[in-house]
Amino acid sequence: MKTIVSKLQERYRYSRIVLKEMVKTDFKLRYQGSFLGIAWSVLKPLMLFCVMYVVFVKFLKFSDGTPTFPLVLLLGIGLWNFFAEATNMGLSAIVGRGDILRKIHFPNYIIVVSATVGALISLAINMCVVLVFCIFSRVQFTWDVLWLPLNFIEFYALALGTALLLAALNVYFRDMQHIWEVLMQVFFYATPIIYPLSLVTEKTGNPIFAKVMLLSPPAQIIQDIRHNLIAPETTPTIWTQVHNWGLRSIPVVITFFILWLGIHIFRKYSQKFAEVL
Template identity: 75%
Template sequence: MKTTRKTADKLRYSRVILKELVKTDFQLRYQGSFLGVAWSVLKPLMLFCVMYVVFVRFLKFSDGTPTFPMVLLLGIGLWNFFSEATTMGLNGITGRGDVLRKVDFPKYIIVVSATVGSLISLAINMGVVLVFCIFTHVQFTWNVLWLPLNFLQLYILALGMALLLATMNVFFRDIQHIWEVVMQALFYATPIIYPLSLVVTQLGPKGVIIQKLMLLNPTAQIIQDIRHNLIAPDTTPTVWTMWNGSPLQFIPLLLTLLILWLGAYVFHKHSAKFAEVL
């Protein structure tokens, strides 16, 4: 009975700490800016406008459908979440060294709070995307019922990477610079600003194989799945259609779970040394 009560009190205490950290991080993110939280909407919209002009209007990137601008906007919003969640999580422990030395609480809460803050921004961005979809007469299908699972996988992937990166960054500060380069490479290796069909157009028959390999990347698989289920189920290829019937279609899901497990394991193993190192 005492053990159960002690566990319940610890969970309640952890929830309070998490809530306060999320609130503080979200407020500090826009502190001192004139538009405040509106930047969580304006930033991806401005980025979308730049990429739309450069890649759609100027370079003529398109999948040949009127929904491509919405597909582009959705991809940018999803990528911004993954990029922000992993980057904020990476710096979470090193940025809270003073708190770790003064307050005793589960250290994973710091990384979780960083990713939850990014999740709030994602929710705002998805609301904007939904409004645009309605105004552009996107035809929704029953595939939207899969979206909660898609977003859950995206969050699990971001959290796993954030836990792993946060641990590595405590001991090796070069990680944050390496991760910037990796993210830049991953951005262009993921069909965000260009349609996946462009790979075949540019590379011919070999492009089909490269398409399939690209979709084994969890970020590409998730972004394509969300685009497929929300906006364009008929024109958005996914790992389930490209690898239909093959066990390889489950590789992105397995990688996502592996990254979460690895991140949690490494974080738990080394978290006791954080305060000492910092």
């Protein structure tokens, strides 16, 4: 067993070193020249939360009627920002590093992975902020928090698979960036982030629409994290709303299919990236 582990470590040693350095460089360059620096990784989601809280909760009355909804909203914004940042940065990663690909030989996938890892670091910082708010708000944590590592693994798998797929497509079809911007807006409003899922049932008068929305991987994952961390009693998930195991597994299967597809497409066309760029 130790021999296998040592062989794997030796095989991917160069890749790990390159990945580590690229993540460090990207994270430093992201806030280089700004007065507040890394603090923007916290301030941006907080500022966005304040705007959405005032507009959608105070004025439009989007709420589930529970005191934890502001925390649920803050968590949802932080999670969505991670997905948006990981996929947008991943999409343009290969095209933006074309000069490096032509000069240095290393596995191309590292460029995309480094972009998603950078977004993952920002998510970790945001989660620390959410936890501080939860503690001060006296959120009663339950044993459901033990499911959170699996939730975040699934979320990262979705983001990485999507980023790899978009990065490969963007090399050959530069319109992907504009198409993805539109799709992200559609996905944002189709996911219960700024409004509770109960509002969908209330407005439509039919719970089937809320259940269909939960079949979307981002919606399923975000609702699961909210449920397991903050509000297990008031946050509906696909596991509590849908009783058919076949339907329950759909978003999870879609997530790992996207990961497999992204890896497959990226590996298939990555050898020609330098020539096309």
